[in-house]
Amino acid sequence: MDEIPFNRPLLLGSEIDNIRLAHGKGQLAGNGFFTKRCEEWLVRNTDAAGALLTHSCTAALEMAALLCDLEPGDEVIMPSYTFVSTANAFVLRGAVPVFVDIRSDTLNIDETLIESAITARTKAIVVVHYAGVPCEMNAINDIASRHQLIVIEDAAQAILSTYHGKPAGALGDIAAFSFHETKNVISGEGGAIILKNRAHFERAEIIREKGTDRSRFFRGLVDKYTWVDVGSSFLPGEIIAAFLAAQLEKAEEITRQRLQIWHVYHDAFSEHQISGRVQRPVIPENCTHNGHLYYLLLEDLKDRQQFIARMNELGVKCVFHYVPLHSSPGGRRFGRIVGQLQNTDSLSERLVRLPLWIGLKAQQQRVIDAIVRTLKK
Numbered sequence: 001m002d003e004i005p006f007n008r009p010l011l012l013g014s015e016i017d018n019i020r021l022a023h024g025k026g027q028l029a030g031n032g033f034f035t036k037r038c039e040e041w042l043v044r045n046t047d048a049a050g051a052l053l054t055h056s057c058t059a060a061l062e063m064a065a066l067l068c069d070l071e072p073g074d075e076v077i078m079p080s081y082t083f084v085s086t087a088n089a090f091v092l093r094g095a096v097p098v099f100v101d102i103r104s105d106t107l108n109i110d111e112t113l114i115e116s117a118i119t120a121r122t123k124a125i126v127v128v129h130y131a132g133v134p135c136e137m138n139a140i141n142d143i144a145s146r147h148q149l150i151v152i153e154d155a156a157q158a159i160l161s162t163y164h165g166k167p168a169g170a171l172g173d174i175a176a177f178s179f180h181e182t183k184n185v186i187s188g189e190g191g192a193i194i195l196k197n198r199a200h201f202e203r204a205e206i207i208r209e210k211g212t213d214r215s216r217f218f219r220g221l222v223d224k225y226t227w228v229d230v231g232s233s234f235l236p237g238e239i240i241a242a243f244l245a246a247q248l249e250k251a252e253e254i255t256r257q258r259l260q261i262w263h264v265y266h267d268a269f270s271e272h273q274i275s276g277r278v279q280r281p282v283i284p285e286n287c288t289h290n291g292h293l294y295y296l297l298l299e300d301l302k303d304r305q306q307f308i309a310r311m312n313e314l315g316v317k318c319v320f321h322y323v324p325l326h327s328s329p330g331g332r333r334f335g336r337i338v339g340q341l342q343n344t345d346s347l348s349e350r351l352v353r354l355p356l357w358i359g360l361k362a363q364q365q366r367v368i369d370a371i372v373r374t375l376k377k
């Protein structure tokens with residue numbers, strides 16, 4: 001029997017039509033027709049002052065760090081249970097990631113631990129909407145406004161998720177999305193930065209254009225363009241934007257299909273949750289999610305290792321993540337922790353991700369049968 005992969009990047013077909021159009025227009029650098037089309041979609045779906053495509057979510061987080069005007073030694077509070085770029089973007093500016101523990105239900109940053117991590121050097125809070133499930137943003141924004149901190153959403157996994165009816169990307173001051181091929185909506189590599197306020201948007205445009213006011217020049221707002229601020233090249237070309245535009249157009253349908261697969265898993269393991277064999281994901285009442293990933297929590301590291309090995313034998317690829325940042329060589333060198341990161345340490349050893357991709361439907365029962373057999377042992 002064929003092996004069932006963990007991920008299969010979504011290819012609609014319509015991406016090729018768009019790329020052909022971009023090719024025909026002969027405008028291949030960034031900020032053209034398709035870039036604008038993607039950015040308009042993002043603004044519409046996040047109520048933002050502006051959105052800018054980037055090479056990756058990593059690039060968007062690096063732009064966010066630049067917008068924070070960090071001085072070496074400034075501190076940024078974040079979970080340790082996240083992808084390395086969440087921290088690296090700020091370490092590149094000389095800032096110190098301050099890691100706090102996650103909640104045991106959503107695996108998102110524990111908002112009740114943030115305030116005790118604040119010092120005179122704290123400049124920002126970075127939240128990660130893990131598995132596309134939004135963090136407890138009312139509490140987090142309240143802390144941020146009392147301490148005048150910038151809130152950055154690492155919304156890499158959270159496109160079209162909502163919190164109290166508001167979309168991810170609209171829940172803080174700045175947000176970053178990813179369109180990497182492992183995410184819901186993709187362009188191979190790709191990302192976007194979402195800016196809630198106009199001043200951030202105008203500065204982000206300059207940062208993305210190598211520190212020049214090129215965008216304002218093309219809008220006729222200045223009569224020549226010149227170097228005005230720090231910056232770099234964070235702008236993807238039109239071929240990538242053309243690909244992405246085709247996927248964004250279908251983003252709601254993609255979400256719907258992923259959620260279907262998610263719910264089939266969730267129902268299938270309900271009895272294993274009741275018997276205490278596994279824990280399933282928890283979605284808070286005030287949140288909707290986007291079916292980005294499905295995971296199970298097993299007993300311990302050994303149980304998970306055996307599970308992944310056995311599933312491999314049965315031809316189903318399952319993977320774990322994240323290796324926590326605070327105990328990694330980089331995390332020890334660049335960051336510090338506040339309190340004990342017990343949930344981070346325990347949950348990261350017990351979590352296993354199941355295959356979830358569009359087109360899995362026909363084979364999902366085989367995955368479930370294999371899991372049910374494996375959990376019995």
Ligand SMILES: *Cc1c(COP(=O)(O)O)cnc(C)c1O
Pocket residue numbers: 055056057058059082083085086128154156157177178179180189190191
């Ligand atoms: C995927 C991911 C990233 C990085 O996205 P890229 O587009 O590959 O740079 C960052 N943070 C989180 C939480 C992610 O899941």
